[in-house]
Amino acid sequence: MDGVVAEFRALSEATVARLPEYLRALHMLAQAGHDTVSSEALANASGVTSAKLRKDLSQLGSYGTRGVGYDVALLVEQIEHVLGLTKRRNVALIGIGNLGHALAGYAGFASRGFRISALLDADPARVGERLGELTVRHVDDLPEVVGTERIAIGVIATPAGAAQEVANRLVAAGVRSILNFAPCVLTVPEGVEVRNVDLAIELQILSFHEHRRERAEPASRAGLPPASDGPGAPRVVRS
Amino acid sequence: MDGVVAEFRALSEATVARLPEYLRALHMLAQAGHDTVSSEALANASGVTSAKLRKDLSQLGSYGTRGVGYDVALLVEQIEHVLGLTKRRNVALIGIGNLGHALAGYAGFASRGFRISALLDADPARVGERLGELTVRHVDDLPEVVGTERIAIGVIATPAGAAQEVANRLVAAGVRSILNFAPCVLTVPEGVEVRNVDLAIELQILSFHEHRRERAEPASRAGLPPASDGPGAPRVVRS
DNA sequence: GCTTGTGAAACGTTTCACAGCC
DNA sequence: GGCTGTGAAACGTTTCACAAGC
Numbered sequence: 291m292d293g294v295v296a297e298f299r300a301l302s303e304a305t306v307a308r309l310p311e312y313l314r315a316l317h318m319l320a321q322a323g324h325d326t327v328s329s330e331a332l333a334n335a336s337g338v339t340s341a342k343l344r345k346d347l348s349q350l351g352s353y354g355t356r357g358v359g360y361d362v363a364l365l366v367e368q369i370e371h372v373l374g375l376t377k378r379r380n381v382a383l384i385g386i387g388n389l390g391h392a393l394a395g396y397a398g399f400a401s402r403g404f405r406i407s408a409l410l411d412a413d414p415a416r417v418g419e420r421l422g423e424l425t426v427r428h429v430d431d432l433p434e435v436v437g438t439e440r441i442a443i444g445v446i447a448t449p450a451g452a453a454q455e456v457a458n459r460l461v462a463a464g465v466r467s468i469l470n471f472a473p474c475v476l477t478v479p480e481g482v483e484v485r486n487v488d489l490a491i492e493l494q495i496l497s498f499h500e501h502r503r504e505r506a507e508p509a510s511r512a513g514l515p516p517a518s519d520g521p522g523a524p525r526v527v528r529s
Numbered sequence: 530m531d532g533v534v535a536e537f538r539a540l541s542e543a544t545v546a547r548l549p550e551y552l553r554a555l556h557m558l559a560q561a562g563h564d565t566v567s568s569e570a571l572a573n574a575s576g577v578t579s580a581k582l583r584k585d586l587s588q589l590g591s592y593g594t595r596g597v598g599y600d601v602a603l604l605v606e607q608i609e610h611v612l613g614l615t616k617r618r619n620v621a622l623i624g625i626g627n628l629g630h631a632l633a634g635y636a637g638f639a640s641r642g643f644r645i646s647a648l649l650d651a652d653p654a655r656v657g658e659r660l661g662e663l664t665v666r667h668v669d670d671l672p673e674v675v676g677t678e679r680i681a682i683g684v685i686a687t688p689a690g691a692a693q694e695v696a697n698r699l700v701a702a703g704v705r706s707i708l709n710f711a712p713c714v715l716t717v718p719e720g721v722e723v724r725n726v727d728l729a730i731e732l733q734i735l736s737f738h739e740h741r742r743e744r745a746e747p748a749s750r751a752g753l754p755p756a757s758d759g760p761g762a763p764r765v766v767r768s
Numbered sequence: 769g770c771t772t773g774t775g776a777a778a779c780g781t782t783t784c785a786c787a788g789c790c
Numbered sequence: 791g792g793c794t795g796t797g798a799a800a801c802g803t804t805t806c807a808c809a810a811g812c
Contacts, residue, residue, distance in 0.1 A: 301737075304781060310733040314712060328793065337714040340793095341783060348795055356794045357790040373733050374740025381732070392631030398712055398729050403736075443735050466742065467735040469728075473553060473637055475576035483738045485731050489708075490637050492724050493620070494549040494612050496682055496706040497642075498540075499722045501613025503705065543803060567771065579771095580805060587773055595772045596812040 301372070305346045311336045312343070313369045313402075320362050328359040380407040382441040382465075384456050385448030386416055386426050389471060393447055394421050407439040412452060429456065436463040443467040450474040457484075540611070544585045550575045551582070552608045552641075559601050567598040619646040621680040621704075623695050624687030625655055625665050628710055632686055633660050646678040651691060668695065675702040682706045689713040696723075 315335035319327055329347075333340040347354065352368050354360040370376055383393055386409050393399065394406060409421060410429045419426045427435060435441065444460040446453050446468060453472035460468060461482055468484045470476055473491075476484050554574035558566055568586075572579040586593065591607050593599040609615055622632055625648050632638065633645060648660060649668045658665045666674060674680065683699040685692050685707060692711035699707060700721055707723045709715055712730075715723050 302780070306737050307730075307734055309737075310727075310730040311714070313733075315714070330793085335714065337716075339783075341785095342781090344794065345782080345796080354794055355790065356788075357792050359793070372737065372740075374736045374743070375733065377740070379732070379736055379739065388634045389631045392628045393728070395627045396728065399732070402729050402733060404729075404732050442739055443732065467739055469731050469735060475550070475554070475574065477576075481742075483735060485735060487726060487728070487731060488549075489632070489635065489726070490641050490643075491546075491549040492708050492726060493618070493638070493643050493682065494552070494614065494641060495546055496708060496722055496724060497613045497618055498545050498548075498611070500618065500681055500706055501611075501616075503720075504613070541802070569771085578805075580807095581803090583772065584774080584804080593772055594812065595810070596770050598771065 301349050305349050306373075308336070308338060308342075308346055309369050309373055310402075311338075312346070313366065313373070316362055316366045316369070320366065324362055326355075326359045327362055327365075329354070332360065375403045377403070379404050379442040380440050381405060381443045381445055382408040382410060382432075382435060382439070382460075383445045383447060384410045384429060384432075384460075385446060385452070385472075386411045386419070386421070387447065387449075390447040391421070393445065393471075394424070404443070406445075408435045408441060410435065412448070429459070432459050433463045436460075436465060441465055443469065445469045445471070446476075447471045540588050544588055545612075547575070547577065547581075547585055548608050548612055549641075550577075551585070552605065552612070555601055555605045555608070559605065563601055565594075565598040566601055566604075568593070571599065614642045616642070618643050618681040619679050620644065620682045620684055621647040621649060621671070621674060621678070621699075622684045622686060623649045623668060623671075623699075624685060624691070624711075625650045625658070625660070626686065626688075629686040630660070632684065632710075633663070643682070645684075647674045647680060649674065651687070668698070671698050672702045675699075675704060680704055682708065684708045684710070685715075686710045 312332065315332055316327070319332070319335065329340040329344045333343040336343065347360070347365070350368055350372055352360070352365060381404050383390055383406055386394065390409070390411075394409060399406065406424070409424050409426045410432060411417060411426050412429045414428065416426050417428045441463075442465070444456075444465045444467070446456050448456055450472045453470060453474050454476055457468055457470070457476045457478055461478055466482045468476065468478070468482065470484055470486045471488075473488050478484055551571065554571055555566070558571070558574065568579040568583045572582040575582065586599070586604070589607055589611055591599070591604060620643055622629055622645055625633065629648070629650075633648060638645065645663070648663050648665045649671060650656060650665050651668045653667070655665050656667045680702075681704070683695075683704045683706070685695050687695055689711045692709060692713050693715055696707060696709070696715045696717055700717055705721045707715065707717070707721065709723055709725045710727070712727050717723055
């Protein structure tokens with residue numbers, strides 16, 4: 291499908307985690323009509339340093355042009371290839387509560403080659419509910435659904451108490467990629483990839499920094515308007 | 530309030546990110562009736578190695594007892610203190626769409642000393658809507674709301690196009706901690722902490738690993754039941 | 769005997785600085 | 791002249807291994 295097949299040398303985990311951000315920035319640049327972009331410009335748009343960006347892209351074996359920059363369209367193609375986004379990945383969402391509803395309806399979810407192909411829940415009262423084009427099925431149907439829908443990724447949005455059991459069932463059905471929103475640690479066999487998103491943890495990390503600042507500046511709180519001096523250097527931290 | 534005030538030496542960012550997980554595990558252990566816990570046991574419950582756990586806790590200046598382990602209640606107290614969870618932090622949620630509704634109703638959000646104290650949206654049609662005990666206000670009221678509700682943390686759940694403007698307003702109103710769910714890079718002044726949660730990025734990272742495995746095992750897909758050999762070593766990856 | 773706390777080694781990531789190339 | 795690609799240095803994190811202490 292694409293001429294230049296990037297060697298599958300080992301990409302560092304840190305690099306992989308940043309590729310999606312580069313991709314997002316590149317899509318925006320493409321839409322804005324840019325054909326090429328310098329490492330400096332792309333780095334700014336992605337919230338990283340240019341050196342880091344160049345190191346990352348060099349790992350892809352990707353070739354920019356010295357004196358010019360990177361070809362936007364080519365780079366998009368390469369990153370999508372490395373991330374395996376050329377193939378559609380089917381997603382099953384388990385736990386159709388508050389958060390599950392939001393995830394099911396989240397447009398950005400579907401945008402990058404992913405498709406929520408199944409909704410499941412353990413509560414018989416929710417089974418049969420229609421959400422968009424999908425009907426909620428019982429979690430007992432998971433093995434069948436994984437097969438017929440060719441599910442590659444399971445998203446767990448159940449309460450913490452149910453998450454491990456759901457993970458076990460996903461793994462038993464052959465799913466090897468899990469995105470876990472339940473606030474708990476999942477134990478899975480070797481070879482299964484789990485990523486956790488925990489909202490409460492993010493808040494607690496922010497709380498630490500708030501607390502830290504309170505210590506630094508003892509009691510100078512009244513109505514100070516801006517945090518500090520103007521819009522200085524960008525400060526971006528990734529979860 | 531607490532006798533042993535931990536010195537505020539520099540905690541590494543990696544350690545800070547894990548403290549909330551230890552806290553969660555400790556709360557579960559406490560509820561299960563444990564008074565003390567070994568680094569080995571707590572590490573298992575938190576999905577890390579015991580050496581890492583001990584290094585982390587030693588940074589707190591926290592004292593376990595050799596030959597015995599850590600006092601659960603004491604450790605909870607220390608971690609909560611370091612994370613600044615002894616004080617209630619008020620949260621403003623901006624963007625009451627699909628995801629915003631889910632976040633507003635998410636119980637786990639409120640569980641650890643956080644309280645969603647304000648809901649805001651730019652759409653006049655949504656202003657005035659009641660959600661639980663709160664009424665959605667217009668985002669123009671942000672400066673006032675931040676003052677009266679003593680908002681410490683802003684959660685952005687708007688579309689990407691609106692996020693930077695909302696961030697600017699939050700910062701101008703004095704908020705210095707932002708949790709961003711919009712799929713974009715925010716630029717903020719020095720001293721403002723931003724954490725990003727992007728669902729699409731998480732899926733893309735999982736996609737990479739799927740793709741990687743496809744390469745490793747060319748075409749052996751039919752109906753293989755378990756991923757590999759039984760429930761081996763736990764494999765947990767944090768976002 | 770068992771478990772913590774911690775130097776030292778190993779590893780991974782980021783930054784620097786500049787050679788190489790357009 | 792300008793920008794990429796990359797060794798080398800700096801930095802941060804994890805793992806190892808064991809001395810110290812209950």
